[in-house]
Amino acid sequence: MRGSDEMYASVPSPVGAAAELSWPKARVVAVRAGRRPLGVERCPLTDALGAALAEPLAATTHVPAFDTSAMDGWAVAGPPPWRLREPADGEGLAGQPVAEALDDGEACRIATGAPVPAGATAVLRREDGAAEPAAPQAGTGAGTKPGTKAGAKPVTTTTLRLRPGVTAPPLGRDIRPRGQECRAGEALLAAGTLVTPAVLGLAAAIGHDELTVHRRPTVELLVLGDELLTEGPSRDGRIRDALGPMLPGWLASYGARLTGLRRVGDDRDALVAALRSSRADVVVTTGATAAGPRDFLHPALVEIGATLLVDGVLVRPGHPMLLAELPTAELPETAGEKRRYLVGLPGNPFAAAVAAATLAEPLLRGLGGCPQAEPYRVRAAAALAGHPGHTRLVPVTLPERGAVPLRHDGPAMLRGLALAEGLAVVPPGGVAEGEPVEVLDVPCG
Numbered sequence: 497m498r499g500s501d502e503m504y505a506s507v508p509s510p511v512g513a514a515a516e517l518s519w520p521k522a523r524v525v526a527v528r529a530g531r532r533p534l535g536v537e538r539c540p541l542t543d544a545l546g547a548a549l550a551e552p553l554a555a556t557t558h559v560p561a562f563d564t565s566a567m568d569g570w571a572v573a574g575p576p577p578w579r580l581r582e583p584a585d586g587e588g589l590a591g592q593p594v595a596e597a598l599d600d601g602e603a604c605r606i607a608t609g610a611p612v613p614a615g616a617t618a619v620l621r622r623e624d625g626a627a628e629p630a631a632p633q634a635g636t637g638a639g640t641k642p643g644t645k646a647g648a649k650p651v652t653t654t655t656l657r658l659r660p661g662v663t664a665p666p667l668g669r670d671i672r673p674r675g676q677e678c679r680a681g682e683a684l685l686a687a688g689t690l691v692t693p694a695v696l697g698l699a700a701a702i703g704h705d706e707l708t709v710h711r712r713p714t715v716e717l718l719v720l721g722d723e724l725l726t727e728g729p730s731r732d733g734r735i736r737d738a739l740g741p742m743l744p745g746w747l748a749s750y751g752a753r754l755t756g757l758r759r760v761g762d763d764r765d766a767l768v769a770a771l772r773s774s775r776a777d778v779v780v781t782t783g784a785t786a787a788g789p790r791d792f793l794h795p796a797l798v799e800i801g802a803t804l805l806v807d808g809v810l811v812r813p814g815h816p817m818l819l820a821e822l823p824t825a826e827l828p829e830t831a832g833e834k835r836r837y838l839v840g841l842p843g844n845p846f847a848a849a850v851a852a853a854t855l856a857e858p859l860l861r862g863l864g865g866c867p868q869a870e871p872y873r874v875r876a877a878a879a880l881a882g883h884p885g886h887t888r889l890v891p892v893t894l895p896e897r898g899a900v901p902l903r904h905d906g907p908a909m910l911r912g913l914a915l916a917e918g919l920a921v922v923p924p925g926g927v928a929e930g931e932p933v934e935v936l937d938v939p940c941g
């Protein structure tokens with residue numbers, strides 16, 4: 497059984513490949529490993545969600561594409577009152593071709609989103625005007641000018657007036673002019689921008705059916721451990737797998753495309769076979785990072801000829817985390833550029849989260865062509881205790897007064913993390929109340 501100082505335990509590197517790195521250095525190694533994006537592809541809009549744009553996103557059309565009514569009411573030309581034109585079929589409705597031009601002193605009905613006819617100087621909102629049919633005139637039908645020929649431009653003597661107390665709309669009122677938001681050819685988003693649902697909406701609005709994006713790194717998640725249950729409460733010495741449900745969302749938020757989740761028992765040969773058979777750009781494993789009797793990750797990596805880039809990090813929790821470059825000989829020639837990695841996350845769930853934020857995030861962002869997350873600093877609302885020689889990652893909430901540490905932040909706990917808005921990066925020695933501290937985002941999508 498581990499004592500209360502389990503967070504500060506130290507494990508020598510089991511294969512002695514590399515000394516444990518400081519937390520900032522480990523991040524730099526992960527950023528460097530991912531510094532060249534994997535490739536570029538063109539795909540339909542819906543497949544682009546979560547990828548990064550590989551080229552600036554330019555408008556294919558002006559937006560709006562035509563002068564558009566912003567309100568339901570009437571398009572009017574010149575000062576009031578106006579002669580109200582009888583609408584032709586569908587005239588003035590959204591989705592209809594633009595209505596015939598207005599002469600000065602004329603008005604026609606118009607709906608929100610409908611094209612504004614030439615000659616219109618403003619849109620008068622429905623609630624601001626009143627149409628008054630003229631008195632019937634002998635032999636002509638109600639309100640129709642004498643002498644109107646069948647098939648000629650419909651002319652009416654119905655008058656549109658402002659309601660009492662309403663002033664005449666100034667020039668351009670409630671008309672969204674063509675090109676107000678952007679002009680055809682204008683670049684609206686820079687290469688590297690993450691394709692979010694809003695970006696998909698914008699891309700469609702500016703006329704795109706497909707996007708050119710960086711290929712998202714494929715990730716296979718290997719959840720290791722005989723003791724793990726996939727349903728019900730922990731029992732009989734076995735515990736419920738918390739990382740299978742948690743990590744896919746985290747990895748997706750880093751830009752990964754999860755291609756599979758495999759469960760592998762505490763068996764070295766099975767792990768070697770799983771690593772050899774995976775075709776993912778990045779394999780993420782959970783557990784088996786330490787030097788326990790059934791922790792087979794290091795020996796398996798040695799057996800398949802992997803190169804350890806990070807083998808332990810001076811951070812609490814999560815220090816046995818590792819990053820390795822995998823051999824690529826078994827990939828088909830068609831696989832494109834051959835580069836594969838493995839991120840080994842410790843089995844303790846909060847330790848695994850810290851390791852994901854430390855190594856998986858920068859690696860996956862880089863491989864997927866996403867810019868690295870900008871570090872940001874927040875004042876510590878309370879003192880953040882530090883380890884004498886290692887960095888600590890502490891779950892925090894971020895109210896206006898600053899970063900507030902959460903309880904239940906032990907390596908095996910998720911209670912603090914589930915409430916966290918960020919992970920404070922507490923350097924060795926700690927952070928005094930009121931001092932700035934770097935904060936990493938906690939994925940919430």
Ligand SMILES: Nc1nc2c(c(=O)[nH]1)N[C@H]1C(S)=C(S)[C@@H](COP(=O)(O)OP(=O)(O)OC[C@H]3O[C@@H](n4cnc5c(N)ncnc54)[C@H](O)[C@@H]3O)O[C@H]1N2
Pocket residue numbers: 502503505506507719720721723724735736737738739740782783784785786787788791813814815816841842843844845847907
């Ligand atoms: N003698 C020492 N033992 C350990 C040390 C040490 O310094 N000396 N370090 C401890 C630290 S720190 C960590 S972190 C863990 C790392 O362990 P492993 O990565 O080898 O993971 P396991 O041994 O497989 O599991 C550890 C722990 O986590 C539970 N676990 C595993 N997978 C899951 C999962 N998917 N969901 C929920 N919980 C999981 C597992 O049952 C164990 O309780 O090593 C310490 N040991």
Ligand code: MOO
Pocket residue numbers: 502503504811812813814815816842844847848907908
């Ligand atoms: O303290 Mo361990 O590194 O649980 O992560």
